[in-house]
Amino acid sequence: MKKIILLGYMGCGKSTIAQNLSKITNIPFLDLDKCIEKRANLSINEIFEQHGEVYFRKLEHKMFVELLQSSENNIIGLGGGTPCYANNHELLKRDDVVSVYLKASINTLYSRLVHNKSKRPLIANMNEEEMKEFIAKHLFDRSFYYNHAQHKVSVDDKTVEETVQDILEILA
Numbered sequence: 001m002k003k004i005i006l007l008g009y010m011g012c013g014k015s016t017i018a019q020n021l022s023k024i025t026n027i028p029f030l031d032l033d034k035c036i037e038k039r040a041n042l043s044i045n046e047i048f049e050q051h052g053e054v055y056f057r058k059l060e061h062k063m064f065v066e067l068l069q070s071s072e073n074n075i076i077g078l079g080g081g082t083p084c085y086a087n088n089h090e091l092l093k094r095d096d097v098v099s100v101y102l103k104a105s106i107n108t109l110y111s112r113l114v115h116n117k118s119k120r121p122l123i124a125n126m127n128e129e130e131m132k133e134f135i136a137k138h139l140f141d142r143s144f145y146y147n148h149a150q151h152k153v154s155v156d157d158k159t160v161e162e163t164v165q166d167i168l169e170i171l172a
């Protein structure tokens with residue numbers, strides 16, 4: 001069985017959708033950020049504060065490769081930046097994975113992130129206006145990498161259950 005990889009911008013729902021997809025399919029779910037936190041014994045915020053983003057990106061790449069190498073069946077929720085560094089986007093094309101880009105509009109992302117930014121060091125200190133501009137530009141820069149996914153699911157105006165259903169159709 002192929003590993004199922006969910007990717008997309010911060011707040012698109014990777015962690016939430018992966019968890020719900022896991023409940024329905026009984027395929028175990030791994031969140032790459034959680035694996036990194038466990039390995040470093042630090043929160044994502046603490047890793048950024050104490051070691052910086054470059055250290056985080058190296059660890060993120062190492063853990064992603066490790067997860068792909070394991071023989072277990074898994075649903076893997078990536079971090080928003082994972083496909084955009086260390087040529088990780090090339091791993092989305094592998095034959096032994098099904099990669100799905102959860103595509104969200106700037107407005108959807110903004111509305112989900114505006115009250116959920118404290119654990120996301122890239123936006124934690126931004127005011128609302130700065131955040132909207134940042135998301136717009138950043139999403140544009142990152143789309144090139146996200147578009148390497150094998151499949152794309154639009155998540156705007158969909159419930160968690162509807163997005164999970166869309167992914168199940170891809171897997172069928």
Ligand SMILES: Nc1ncnc2c1ncn2[C@@H]1O[C@H](COP(=O)(O)OP(=O)(O)O)[C@@H](O)[C@H]1O
Pocket residue numbers: 008009010011012013014015016017077080112116155158159160163
């Ligand atoms: N329809 C939806 N699908 C996914 N997440 C949703 C939806 N509606 C609201 N949310 C909320 O948006 C946030 C998405 O965050 P999360 O799953 O951590 O995304 P990511 O891992 O992509 O950053 C969560 O707080 C979740 O409860």
Ligand SMILES: O=C(O)C1=C[C@@H](OP(=O)(O)O)[C@@H](O)[C@H](O)C1
Pocket residue numbers: 008009010011014015033044078079080081082119120121122
């Ligand atoms: O977009 C990014 O660069 C990041 C997204 C985060 O994951 P989520 O997308 O799950 O919030 C986390 O990996 C880290 O804060 C960096």
Ligand SMILES: [Mg+2]
Pocket residue numbers: 014015031033077078079
């Ligand atoms: Mg997440």
